Amino acid sequence: MQEQKFHYATVTEAISKLKEQGYTHEFSLEGDHLKAGEEVFPVKEFKIVDLYRYEGPSDPADEAIVYALASTDGVKGTLVTGYGISTDEATIETLKNLHYKYQHGQQ
Numbered sequence: 001m002q003e004q005k006f007h008y009a010t011v012t013e014a015i016s017k018l019k020e021q022g023y024t025h026e027f028s029l030e031g032d033h034l035k036a037g038e039e040v041f042p043v044k045e046f047k048i049v050d051l052y053r054y055e056g057p058s059d060p061a062d063e064a065i066v067y068a069l070a071s072t073d074g075v076k077g078t079l080v081t082g083y084g085i086s087t088d089e090a091t092i093e094t095l096k097n098l099h100y101k102y103q104h105g106q107q
Contacts, residue, residue: 007052011080014052014066018078023068025077032094034069036077043094045071047101067098 008014015026025036034041050068064082081095 011052011054011064011066015078015080018066018068021068023070023076023078025075027069027077027079029079029081029091029094031091034077034079041071041075043098045073046075046098048098049076069098 008017025034025039027034027036027041029035029043032043034043034046046069048067049070052066054064054066064080067079067081068076069079070076
């Protein structure tokens with residue numbers, strides 16, 4: 001399993017620092033695609049470069065994960081997910097597959 005290189009104090013700080021490192025797209029996950037504005041990308045072209053997990057001080061439902069994602073052709077961005085967001089089964093399955101690739105170092 002890969003180790004996190006840094007841990008930022010807040011989600012906002014993590015996104016800001018990742019943008020400085022070239023992770024400029026702000027992705028949302030829709031089924032098996034990532035969207036950034038009007039652009040749509042297949043998730044299977046991306047891998048998780050790093051991830052940062054945050055837990056709310058008093059409520060586990062406040063947990064969020066910031067993913068640093070990069071595609072095979074150099075598109076880089078962030079995806080933020082949280083337990084407070086209603087998520088459909090397809091989205092959950094897609095996130096599981098991204099986690100699997102990350103944990104096993106597959107490309």
